[in-house]
Amino acid sequence: MKKSSVLVCDDDKQIVDAIEIYLRQEGYQVFKAYDGEEAIRILKANDIKLLIIDIMMPKLDGIHATLKIREYSSIPIIILSAKSEDTDKILGLNIGADDYVTKPFNPLELVARVKSNLRRYTSLGNLNVENNSLFMAGGLCIDDDTKEVTVDGESVKLTPIEYNILLLLVKNQGRVYSINQIYENIWNEEAIGADNTVAVHIRHIREKIEINPKEPRYLKVVWGVGYKIEKQTADK
Secondary structure, three states: OOOEEEEEOOOOOOHHHHHHHHHHOOOOOOEEEHHHHHHHHHHHHHHOOOEEEOOOOOOOHHHHHHHHHOOOOOOOOOEEEEOOHHHHHHHHHHHOOOEEEOOOHHHHHHHHHHHHHHHHHHHOOOOOOOOOOOOOOOOEEEEEOOOOEEEEEEEOOOOOHHHHHHHHHHHOOOOEHHHHHHHHHHOOOOOOHHHHHHHHHHHHHHHHHOOOOOOOOOOOEEEEOOEEOOOOOOOO
16 A cells, blocks of 8 residues: 655755665655755645655745645654754744654654654544534534644644644543653653653643633643543533
8 A cells, every 4th residue: 555745845955865774664655855945836736645855944044934734734744853942842832743752863763753643634633532523612623533633613723744634632631640641642662751851742732722822711721740631511
């Protein structure tokens, strides 16, 4: 079975070619770009399922390219950067990236992250809960068949990671999940240094589903414990 198409964008041709070799070995179709503008053109012209993009590039860097892509697409985006500071990682997540890999990286780890992100994007989790595909909490509604989220009838656009986190919490309304539990459920790996990563995604979800994110109706924090979706009564 033919695997998904992946776009690799970096101004260093050797890095692009090296990533291409490993991805093709796993059966992925690979598209290549060397700046953000070229990446956007390829994305719009082809059925790309995942983007790997460097931050520092000519013409249009990875940060601004990701911002533009998020205006019309929710495909998984993995940011590459030679910088390793937490602030750069948070910046990548803040602009809508789903994952972050620091150079120099192990190509096998990058391939594993590609597989993980594509798996979340296509299946959006494998949580063992009831089979009903429609999940509601007051005016918040998730249709897990169509992957659509609405709040009071208005469509909400989420990234795959944001969707998975919200789905996990809505399916388990009232249950408090710690940061580590959220990370391990969604990323399927041990939660080491997960605080900033989860907190950024939670903030993004709140900004999209809450009228007033500072006084959330749905996504509540339980201080010192974690997060939960508040169970909604009929009058809410």
